[in-house]
Amino acid sequence: MRLIAEIKDRQPEMASWRQHLHQCPEIAYEEEMTSAFVAAKLESFGIEVHRGLGKTGIVGVIHGQDSDDGPVPAIGLRADMDALPMEERTNLSYASRHPNRMHACGHDGHTTMLLGAAQYLAAKRHFEGKVYCIFQPAEEGGHAGARSMINDGLFDRFPMDSVWGMHNWPGLEAGRALAHIGPAMAGADMFVLTIEGQGGHAALPHQTRDPIVAAGMITVALQTLVSRQLSPFDQAVLSLTKLQAGSAFNVIPDTATIGGTLRTMKTETRDEFLQQIETVAKTAAKVTGCDVSMEVRPGYPPTINHEEDAVVARGVISEVLGPDGLETDMTAAMVAEDFSYMLQQKEGAYIWLGAGMESPSLHSALYDFNDELLPMGASLWVRMVEAKLPHQTA
């Protein structure tokens, strides 16, 4: 492993920032203390700070040396700052002091890793162009802080050629990392199917159009979508998770509803299947005489790494963590991530940094970010900047 020595030496200081953030978790768009902490640190490093993108988001601008000619090259590095609405059960000395709030996804660590890199880059300024350090709110819970920052002009006010994200990953050894070529994480959409029938007496079914029978047929028919209509080389999950109808033993109800979620790895599959769900449901219900309508509640799109950038990231991982530190075999995950909105607009890639095999899973009440990762993540960030921008040896 070839961590940057000055960053490695600051691991205890970074761990103290991380544990401070861990004690004060804030959820979507409420990251007031967190963003104030980030802004104060950036300012103390002499970095230009822009506040209030996506309500509580922050962009730190690190100016490098002027380039000789042409447009200024620029790179964006993104960390998420938000916590989850849940109770912590770790009993750590620095456990959450906020009721029903917990940093259970390691965003306290992601924020700290980027601060550590920013501190080093601002001290050296050994690159040409600009580094934008993006601290975003509201990644969790579908609140799409990344999209809020984009809507507030992130890419217009801070023009960048590429954007990069990083997440710690329990189940992958600490000291190893991965950048998928192509899809890294799924898109996750929700939908509600409303079945309109005609209710009546349970003993007189011929006078009704039974939405419960329709719901049964739809439930079975939808099982054929992934198994029979998806290429074996693609991946998707369709789960029906809510089925509601009826209120009495002797009444056939007027309506039934089915709710579910669709997870896909490709934008094309997502678009096609969201249409197909409605078509299959309407067709399956036809024999009952019921009508079906569908409401889609869009979630995060699939997170798709740009192939060339994923190759660059893999080179950086090998350089910093050693050739054994590069994981290449892990498949993409069916969880979703709003960094996908940034990758829809910019080149770049998303890196998983192993958190260790012993780490409790993300979103567990026992989870805690592994502070060993702080110098690894910060070193990866710095080398990523060097891989993308012209620079001198620091």
Ligand SMILES: [Zn+2]
């Ligand atoms: Zn999470």
Ligand SMILES: [Zn+2]
């Ligand atoms: Zn997360």
